[in-house]
Amino acid sequence: MMKITFPDGAVREYQPGTTALDIAKSISEGLAKKVLAASVNGAVWDATRAINSDSTLKLLTWNEAEGKSTFWHSSAHLMAEAVESIFPGVKFWVGPATQNPPGFYYDMDLGDRKITEEELVALEKKMNELAKQNNPYIRKEISKTEAVKYFFDKGDEYKLDLLHNLDDGNITFYTQGGFTDLCRGPHIPQTGLIKAIKLTNIAGAYWKGDEKNKQLTRIYGITFPNQKELDEYLQLLEEAKKRDHRKLGKELGIYTMDDDVGQGLIMWLPNGTIVIEELEKLAKETEKAAGYKRVVTPHIAKESMYITSGHLPYYADSMYPPMEMDGEKYYLKSMNCPHHHKIFAAEPKSYRDLPYRIAEYGTVYRYEQSGELFGLMRVRCLHMNDAHIYCTREQFAAEFRAVNEMYQKYFKIFGIEKYIMRLSLHSPDKLGKKYVNEPELWKETEAMVRDVLIESNIPFVEVQDEAAFYGPKIDVQIFSVIGREFTLATNQVDFSQGRSFKLQYTSKDNIAETPLIIHRAPLGTHERFIGFLLEHYAGKLPVWLAPLQVKILPISDKFIDYAQNVLESLKKADIRAEIDDRPEKIGKKIRDTELARVPYMLVIGEKEISENKVSIRRQGKGDLGAKEVSIFINEILEEIKTRASE
RNA sequence: GCCACUUUAGCUCAGCUGGUAGAGCAACUGAUUUGUAAUCAGUAGGUCGUUGGUUCGAUUCCGACAAGUGGCUCCA
CATH class of the missing domain: 3.30.930.10 (Bira Bifunctional Protein; Domain 2)
Known part of the structure; x- marks a missing residue:
């Protein structure tokens, strides 16, 4: 029997030859369904690979970074399989998982062919079909001679170039469905784990990153173990676009x-x-x-x-x-x-x-x-x-x-x-x-x-x-x-x-x-x-940096004279301020000012004038109540002077 | 610079397979005098990125150029 030590220090005994996946099953079926790879004595392995001696074991799932990268690397292989079925004769370079942006890509030489956006959609569809076949990723150790022969027969000079730098005895092939690739692995157990697929874009990438070399076609994509996470990711991208400085720079007149x-x-x-x-x-x-x-x-x-x-x-x-x-x-x-x-x-x-x-x-x-x-x-x-x-x-x-x-x-x-x-x-x-x-x-x-x-x-x-x-x-x-x-x-x-x-x-x-x-x-x-x-700052610059620091919003134009007085006081204090004197309702003025990301709004109406105050509204935070103008000025000046962030 | 995609009103976008363009917001005018995230009505605004070509006719098809976008290479 061999001793397997888990991250929490627990030790269990198993028959030599047991795989990490089997071990996961012995703990719980639910866990086994989530296992993507395993860290065996600190090295990331296929979960389906036999463990033969005493080891420390950490099961890797989607929650671990290595789990994700294995998942995406396997997705790259799945994409390659789909590409090969649609573009026979394609030659592959490398297809790693990426962290930033998250996902994977595969570099390939399509000859004279070009991939169109429609074909990208077709690829996605094909990948989904292949994933549903739930083919296992099968690891095979192979001699260098055999490996060279395989890619020579296939006519893939890129893989031959890779092989050139590898030592015999250290070469592995992975096969899933009808696709075999030179790869050191590891891979997830089977393609069916890939439930949600999005191919994000097509780009050119120089072979080996050298602009003197031929430019290969690179397809980027991302995959998830369920549709919900993909939707959330796409949602996140949409949110990020709203914070893009190019969009904000235009909106804010920068x-x-x-x-x-x-x-x-x-x-x-x-x-x-x-x-x-x-x-x-x-x-x-x-x-x-x-x-x-x-x-x-x-x-x-x-x-x-x-x-x-x-x-x-x-x-x-x-x-x-x-x-x-x-x-x-x-x-x-x-x-x-x-x-x-x-x-x-x-x-x-x-x-x-x-x-x-x-x-x-x-x-x-x-x-x-x-x-x-x-x-x-x-x-x-x-x-x-x-x-x-x-x-x-x-x-x-x-x-x-x-x-x-x-x-x-x-x-x-x-x-x-x-x-x-x-x-x-x-x-x-x-x-x-x-x-x-x-x-x-x-x-x-x-x-x-x-x-x-x-x-x-x-x-x-x-x-x-x-x-x-x-x-x-x-x-x-x-x-x-x-x-x-x-x-x-x-x-x-x-x-x-x-x-x-x-x-x-x-x-x-x-x-x-x-x-x-x-x-x-x-x-x-x-x-x-x-x-x-x-x-x-997502466009919400702190007060000291904000182009317009205060917008004065009279409830109606009956109160513009008072607003003018307030404006004068602010200007004397060197505060950047304006009055919204359009004949609009207060709700509209507030909305426009909020969207313009002006940090402070001073609402002025009957009540404020009778109390000799202004109602203060902070962008994104709402109504802060009424204060005398001089108190507001002191407070905002302090905020400006200290270059406060909020 | 290279690969791919995009370019229609100030902004965001419609416009099926070719018959000279629309919406919402913004702007302007008028009415409304309004209490904490969009009041109503009207008006004006585009040689459809530029330029060649195909065609009786091009925003639409093809080419070139320019700019933008996602990458590659490169960098604050």
Whole structure:
């Protein structure tokens, strides 16, 4: 007999060769129906695979992440089976489960054929038929020779490519119904568990993610163990669409774009400009307190500067092409750093001047690929919350830490809790191509940054090949409502440009030294940050950011004179307010103001005038009762001053 | 940049297989003077993204271009 240990510590004995599914059945039939896979000694296995020796066992169901991913991976196989029946001769690449967005995809080469929307529906139908057949997923260990023969005969060069990198003795096939795939598994017991299927979209995807390779057809889908969950998921997507910053940006009059102006070029409407000004006010206050000085620099510079900076060798693809004038080439700046370096260099510096911190809401232009542009989140003209800190090696850790603390402070104000701190490292094989060729300095600075993060107790993940060309960085990754990941803020080390620009300071020992440089943008860019905030707050901006803070709603136009007095008082207190003087009923005025997401409504009628008060209504919360105007003003001013979130 | 889809009034969307367009909301005008999420009536508003082609005739069919959307690659 073998001993099986369960997560709660319980131990039971079974005959060797028993499967996880059998074990589940021995506990309860209901449980067995829900088992999708099993974690055996920490490895995820087929629930139908025999266990032969003492093991720890965790049964995986839809409630576990591994259960879901197994379910979706098996769904990808089911889709492949359906595709093969409709498009004979199709060649498959890989079909994994995905987390973000949830579901799965399968990459395939359809030759000259294209899948239409109707065919996608037909595929879905076919998948449902195949699921109802309730075919088991059968695992088979197979020799490399046999596997190669199978896919050679099938003419699938993609699977042969996969096999090429696999060792003999470590190769498994899975078969369900009429479809066999090279796959390490695991899979769910049988197709009948897949009860609700939705194929979401068709996309192109480069083979192995390399744009030089052929583009394969990728079909995305999602499946559930019951129809209800699928319906709920689709409902959730609909809700997310309502919070999309592109929709809210239009509804709230934040920004606009125009064909004649150009792709990815944002024009901020008056409401959006108020948000920008409030954010800049916050940044300027914070940076002033942290010892930054403000500077202003032009939007263009000559070619020679961008040769010095390394932008042209490393970053030219992202820059607008140059303009010629008087025989000189000028570039629109894609970063503010070179201009700031010139400011550092404008006057001789000594160690006493360091750390030297200069900040600018700099406007930069980046020639992003047209297919990548995305609302406010990915644009071609950006306003960066930029600053550069020039410091000694000894000062570095404290300065870097101070920048991180600035992030935390901002994130607290905005209530930003869902993000990933990412330590972005270089990739050694791309030295001299994507990254400046200084292997030792890369290692040294990467270690410095990692140490600061560890000392500051900031949880982070490390990612290769995401650094800036001049040094490693910390990125703050957030997710848009539709699930796309973006870098919101960044804190970067630069050991390279100081030398390229021959930046120097005189040390205590009267030696010319090169400073280290920190590039930082805790509020990212106006474009992305405001895009993020719109989604984060679902359009209900806190009072301090709201373009219109108070709407005064007279019950009828008999009360407009009193409303005017209230408006005057609010304006004197520098509160953004308007009167709704349309000849509409109060219900209509409230509805429109609620939909416009104005934080406060002041209702004024006979009663308020006789008591010399205003009735306060908070957006989304309803009637808060009547107060004197001066009391309301004091309260809202406090809310604005503290930048309260609610 | 690549693959796929989309583009009709300010907004959200109808418009079957070709015969020059409709609705709701918004706007404007008038009536209503209203108590916490939509008062009523009327008016105006579109060379159906742009541009070629097929056709007696194109919003509708085909092509090119542009922009947008979902991905891929790339990035704040």
